[in-house]
Amino acid sequence: MSARTPVLWNDHVAxxxxxxxxxxxxxxxxxxxxxxxxxxxxxxALGFLAANWLNRHYLWGxxxxxxxxxxDNGGFSWPFTFFRGGSSQLELDLKLGLVAVLLVLLVLGWxxxxxxxxxxxxxxxxxxxxxxxxxxxxxxxxxxxxYMCFADTSGRWSLDARRRAKQAAGQWxxxxxxxxxxxxxxxxxxxxxxxxxxAVLAIGVQVCLIYLASGLYKVQGELWQDGTAVYYPMQVxxxxxxxxxxxxxxxxxLGVMVITYFSVFIQIFFPLMLLRRTTRVIxxxxxxxxxxxxxxxxxxPFFSLFILAGDMIFIRDSxxxxxxxxxxxxxQERRARRGAARLAAQAEEQPAQAPVAxxxxxx
Numbered sequence: 001m002s003a004r005t006p007v008l009w010n011d012h013v014a015x016x017x018x019x020x021x022x023x024x025x026x027x028x029x030x031x032x033x034x035x036x037x038x039x040x041x042x043x044x045a046l047g048f049l050a051a052n053w054l055n056r057h058y059l060w061g062x063x064x065x066x067x068x069x070x071x072d073n074g075g076f077s078w079p080f081t082f083f084r085g086g087s088s089q090l091e092l093d094l095k096l097g098l099v100a101v102l103l104v105l106l107v108l109g110w111x112x113x114x115x116x117x118x119x120x121x122x123x124x125x126x127x128x129x130x131x132x133x134x135x136x137x138x139x140x141x142x143x144x145x146x147y148m149c150f151a152d153t154s155g156r157w158s159l160d161a162r163r164r165a166k167q168a169a170g171q172w173x174x175x176x177x178x179x180x181x182x183x184x185x186x187x188x189x190x191x192x193x194x195x196x197x198x199a200v201l202a203i204g205v206q207v208c209l210i211y212l213a214s215g216l217y218k219v220q221g222e223l224w225q226d227g228t229a230v231y232y233p234m235q236v237x238x239x240x241x242x243x244x245x246x247x248x249x250x251x252x253x254l255g256v257m258v259i260t261y262f263s264v265f266i267q268i269f270f271p272l273m274l275l276r277r278t279t280r281v282i283x284x285x286x287x288x289x290x291x292x293x294x295x296x297x298x299x300x301p302f303f304s305l306f307i308l309a310g311d312m313i314f315i316r317d318s319x320x321x322x323x324x325x326x327x328x329x330x331x332q333e334r335r336a337r338r339g340a341a342r343l344a345a346q347a348e349e350q351p352a353q354a355p356v357a358x359x360x361x362x363x
Contacts, residue, residue: 028193030200031155032320033313035109037203038153040309041145042107045123048302049100059130061092067131074128079121083129099126109158116149137303140210144203144310151199152192156320200313207310208271211287215267224264227257233298241299249297263290274314287311 023029057063064086073084087095099122106115120142127138154160223229233239234246249255266286273283288308295304 024194024197025190026193028152028155028196030313030317031152032157032317033315034148034151034153034200035156035158036312036315036320037144037148037309038109038112039107039157040305040312041141041148042103044302044305044309045141046100046103046107047305049096049103051302053096056092056096057089059133060086060096060126062086062088064130070131071129072131074131076124076128080125080128082122082125084125085129099123109154109160112154112158112160113149113152116145116153120145120149135300135303137300137306140303140306140310143206144306147199147202147206149199151196203310203313207307207313208274210307210310211267211270215264215270218264218267224260227260230260230263231256239298239300242297246297259293262286266290280314284311284314 052059060083071084073081083092083095086092099119102115102119102122106112106119123145124142127133218224218229221229223232231250234250237243240246249259266283270283270287273279288311291304291308295301
C-alpha cells in the first residue's frame, strides 16, 4: 500500500462516509417534504374519487358486470379484493365513503403509520377492480406510497405532530400507558430514523428513475428526435379538453419543437441537476411546468399531481421553514390590518359626545 492511500482515505473517502452515516442515522430527513407528499397524495386521491363519483356504480358497482369477461382483479388476491366483484349501491357508497374518510384523515395527519398501509390496500383494490381505468399515475401512487408506509409522514403539519408536541410538553396523556425502558426506546427511535431515511432515499431514487427512463425511451423515438412528438397527442380528442388551446399551441412549429426537446432534456438531466442548489431549482421548476402542461393541455391532472407530489421530496426542509415563516408573518400582518381597520370603523360609528357646559347659568 502506497503512502498516498491513507492520505486519500482521510481526505476524500472518510469524510463522505461520515456524511452518509450522519445523514442516515443523525435525524429524520425531508420531514416537511414528506408532509407535502402526504397532503398532495390525499387531496389528489380525493379528487379522483370526486371526479368519478357520478359514475361509481358503472365503474365499481352492480352496473360494472359488463367487465366480467376481462375482470381478473389484476391478478391480485386477498387482501386486495375489497372492491372485487361489484357491490350494491348502498354497499359501494359505504366502501367509497370509508376510503374518502381515511384519505381526509391522511391529509390531516392522524395516525398515519396505521392508516398508510390500510389506504394502500384499499386503493390497489379499487384500481384493480376496474381493469380498463388505471394508468401510470396509479403505479406511481402505489410505489411511492409503499415507501411512505415505512416513513414518518406526519412529522410536520399534522395532528400527530401536534399530539407529539403536547406530549413532550406534558400537556397530553395517552390513555394507554406502556412503560418502556430507555434502552429500548432509544433503539426503537434509531430503527425508526433508519427506516424513515431509507424510505426518503427510495422515493428520491424512484422519482429519478422514472424521469431518466422516460427521457431515455423518448430519445429512441424518431418523432422525439425531430422535435414533433408533442404535436400528435394534442390532436387526439381524448387528450384535448381545451381544443382551442391545443390548436393554438400546435400551430407554432417552433413552440412544438421547444416543448418537445425541453421535456426530453429536463427528464434525462433531472438526476444530475439535483446535485447543486441552483440547477436543482431549475430542475424542479422545469418538471413542475411540464406537469402543469400535461395536466391542463392533455387533461391528465391526477397523473401530473401524483408525480409532482414526489418531486416535493427534493425541496430542503429549510426552504419549507422559510415559506412557513413567510406565510405566518403575512397572516399576522393581515390580521393586524383587519383589527386596526375594525377599530377605526368602530371609532367612526360612535357618536361624538356633547361638550360639557361649564360656568354658572345667568338669570
